[in-house]
Amino acid sequence: MNIEPYIAQLLYRYQCVTVPGFGAFLTEIQSAQLIESSNSFFPPKKMISFNAYLKNNDGLLANHIAQAEKTSYEYAISAIQYEVFNWKKALQENGLFSIKNVGNFSLNADKNLIFTPFDQTNYLTNSFGLSTFVSPMVKREIFEQKIEALEENIQEEDVIALIPERRNSSKYLKYAAIFVLGLGVAGTIGYPIYQEQIASETILVQQSVQKQVQHKIQEATFFIKSPIPAVTLTIKEEKMSYHIMAGAFREEKNAQKTFRELSNLGYKARRIPQNKYGLFPVLYGSYATLPEAEKAKQEIQKSTNPDAWILVESL
Incomplete structure (x- = not known):
């Protein structure tokens, strides 16, 4: 039985997947990254590491295999032990072996186990569908050159031709300025008078309303036919994830x-x-x-x- 696909499946769901008798694969969430030198964007992902000292059976991998293969827990344990035996044998004979979609194992000069994870697979489910993106560099110099070229194409006679039109329009601007000035003078005189009239009318209305309110308060008798029901506050417990x-x-x-x-x-x-x-x-x-x-x-x-x-x- 090949147990490698089941290890990969569990890495999507758990932070620690232990292979009894061999070691544990640990995951750590890495934030999104931007590499400015290459204009590359990388989504959040799970980084995989390996700890050769965590070898005790926690039942996670064996139970997952037993359920997926519809077999007994004991048979799953035997399958894991046999696979671990083959891995160790490959390390002794070849000095390396691979677990598909997880990473490579090799031995260094001191016979220590070295793990190199695969970067192609992202085990963070929240980043599903997100891939690495490389943005082309924005070249603003091209637009600046086009603007300079347009400015050079404007002929001197085109500039001169605009001058008479500005002179002719100055007559209308003169009369418009006189009209606006007249409106300003009239507004300066009339506005205070209008404000005084509005203020006096507002005071009269407020006094009338106050008298009516006081009269209603003196005559009123209050009865509560249906009391407001008690408010029940529900305090949401913070989830422990x-x-x-x-x-x-x-x-x-x-x-x-x-x-x-x-x-x-x-x-x-x-x-x-x-x-x-x-x-x-x-x-x-x-x-x-x-x-x-x-x-x-x-x-x-x-x-x-x-x-x-x-x-x-x-x-």
Whole structure:
């Protein structure tokens, strides 16, 4: 059985995909980039890295294979072990091997495992349909040259021919200026008189309205026939989308035991419902942002569990 396609499928959905007995593929979201030297735009993407020390089976890959192949969990584990055996054998004999759409593995001079990810596949689902874009450089010099060429083509007689028209129009401008000046003088005299008249009429109207309002207030009797219903405020809880996974157990009693132990150690531990693989997950805690979860994960890996990883899911 070829397990490579199943690894690629899980990288779209999870931040950590562990291959038992071999290592774990980790993903990190990289923001969109602009390279000015080449006018290239790159969409946000998931960067893949590999950690050879995370080898413990978390059940994710095996359960995914068992469901996709409609086989047992034990058979999926055997298939993974056989594939890992072939990978290690290829490294010993050839010094390298590839996982399709994920990356290449090789050994350096010190026999250390080197991972080189493929850049062609973007595992960030939010960037689906976005591709690298190269923008042509805007050349403004061409437009400036065209403008200069147009200015040079204007003949001297065309400029001179415009001068008489300007002189003829000056007569009409003279009369128009006198007319506008007259309007300004009339407006200066009449406007204050008009403003005083409007102000006096406004005061009279306001006084009349005030008298009517006071009269109505004195005569009014107020009854509330149907009281306004009480307002119910609903406070929306902030969703915690980042969770540090402590483990997923086939037996519920083991999950409950781990939950109690973590709670006694001071963690805000959680148990989430049984997943579609038949496992009972237990969390160290949940966080609203990725930086908070990363910080907590690093502390847990140093002090308690080196294999702790982050689950990204709205619970």
